[in-house]
Amino acid sequence: xxxxISHTFIHVLDQDEALDFYVGKLGMVVHTDADLGVMRFLxxxxxxxxxxxxxLMLPGPPAYDDATAAEIRELVTKxxxxxxxxxxxxxxxxxxxxxRAAGVEFTQEPTERFYGTDCALRDPFGNPxxxxxxxxxxxxxxxxxxxxxxx
Amino acid sequence: MSHAIEDxxxxxxxxxxxxxxxxAQPLDxxxxxxxxxxxxxxxxxxxxxTFGETPHRYLQRxxxxxxxxxxxxTDRPVTEICLAVGFNSLGTFTRTFREIVGEPPSAYRAxxxxxxxxxxxPACWAMAWLRPAG
Numbered sequence: 001x002x003x004x005i006s007h008t009f010i011h012v013l014d015q016d017e018a019l020d021f022y023v024g025k026l027g028m029v030v031h032t033d034a035d036l037g038v039m040r041f042l043x044x045x046x047x048x049x050x051x052x053x054x055x056l057m058l059p060g061p062p063a064y065d066d067a068t069a070a071e072i073r074e075l076v077t078k079x080x081x082x083x084x085x086x087x088x089x090x091x092x093x094x095x096x097x098x099x100r101a102a103g104v105e106f107t108q109e110p111t112e113r114f115y116g117t118d119c120a121l122r123d124p125f126g127n128p129x130x131x132x133x134x135x136x137x138x139x140x141x142x143x144x145x146x147x148x149x150x151x
Numbered sequence: 152m153s154h155a156i157e158d159x160x161x162x163x164x165x166x167x168x169x170x171x172x173x174x175a176q177p178l179d180x181x182x183x184x185x186x187x188x189x190x191x192x193x194x195x196x197x198x199x200x201t202f203g204e205t206p207h208r209y210l211q212r213x214x215x216x217x218x219x220x221x222x223x224x225t226d227r228p229v230t231e232i233c234l235a236v237g238f239n240s241l242g243t244f245t246r247t248f249r250e251i252v253g254e255p256p257s258a259y260r261a262x263x264x265x266x267x268x269x270x271x272x273p274a275c276w277a278m279a280w281l282r283p284a285g
Contacts, residue, residue, distance in 0.1 A: 013157065070153040077160035078201060079167075086273070107168040113274055120275055126164050128275060 007043070009055040010083035011076050013125045015042050018056045021123050025104055026087075028054070038062055046087075054085060077126045084128040092117040092133035162187040163201040166194075167209060171278060174213045175237045180206065214238060215251050216282040222260040229256050251283045 012018040019042070022028045028044040031053050039060075043053040059072040075081040089095045092110045096119045100106060107128075108120035118132040166183045183206055184194035198206045214236040221232045230241055233256075238244035249255045272280075 073153065073157050074160060077157040077164065079164045107172055108274070109172075111274065115273065118274070122164070122168065126161055130273065130275060132273070 004051075006051060007053045007055055008085075009057055010085065010123075010127050011059050011072055011081055011125075012056045012123070012127075013058070013073055013076060015040055015056055015058055017124055018042070019044070022054065022056065025099060025102055026129075079122065079126045079128065081127065084130075086130040086132055089131045089133050092119055092131050095119075095131050159197055160201055162189065163198050166198065166206065167202065170206070170210050170213055174210060174217060175235060177237070177239075178210060210237075211247055212251060212282050213278075215248050216278065218244070218248065218256065219252070219259065219281070219283070220277070222256055223263040229260075232256070 019030070022044050023030060027047070029047055031043040031045045031050065032041060033043075034041040040058070042056045044056065045051075045053050059069040060066070061069070064072065072081065076083075096106065096110050099121075104121060106119055106121045108118075110117050110119040114135075116132050116134045118130055120128065120130050123129055166187045169183065169186050170178060180194055181191045183198075184191040187194055187197075189197060195205055195207075198209070202209065204212075217236045218232050221227060221235065222229070225232075227235070229245075233241050233244035236244075238247070245255055248259075252259055
């Protein structure tokens with residue numbers, strides 16, 4: 001039986017620049033940085049979630065020939081590569097403000113939606129990133145008056 | 152060569168994101184060209200080469216898509232929605248809406264009356280997939 005998602009992959013155009021963003025700006029940490037000779041296997045995770053790794057893949061040989069890698073790079077920079085990350089946050093506005101102060105450019109300001117409050121940005125390469133704060137739960141604590149009326 | 156294309160794509164994506172964010176504001180080619188750091192003369196051509204349509208058309212479709220959402224999910228008057236999504240005349244709005252959607256705003260809204268439920272998808276998904284196609 002499948003248990004959970006442990007790794008997810010996105011294409012980046014430069015792994016050091018990706019670290020500047022995902023670690024330096026967003027506050028993730030490096031999980032694995034392995035030089036495999038033919039490629040650098042680089043993954044990051046959120047500090048509170050070490051068992052979910054985001055793999056920062058550089059498209060190129062030998063996995064992809066140069067022409068294919070160039071096509072992937074074109075799609076990433078068009079925002080059309082299909083990858084992306086949605087992060088859950090407990091305070092969308094505060095996250096937005098602090099990252100904006102750190103020079104991160106947003107594509108959508110925090111906005112109230114039926115599913116919570118969220119905002120959007122892109123990583124330096126074009127991959128979409130979102131921060132979503134879930135709405136308050138549907139649990140409604142009855143007031144003292146309501147409780148006494150029931151008894 | 153491919154790096155030049157990537158750089159151009161990224162600049163054009165930035166202007167498209169700007170249209171998605173600031174569609175309600177009066178955006179014109181010189182303003183968007185400044186976002187892309189390219190000359191106005193090159194901007195429209197480069198945008199079209201990247202995304203397959205002119206920035207003007209993209210912005211029209213974005214505004215119409217936002218209007219469609221407001222028509223479906225609010226009861227604000229059509230005139231107010233027209234202005235809220237960045238059109239400055241009801242005539243242009245109605246004509247553009249009809250041309251893109253195939254029916255005028257009031258008829259589109261009538262098909263959704265009583266429905267009113269928000270779409271159960273993230274906003275980025277809705278904006279990418281529900282923009283009316285050409």
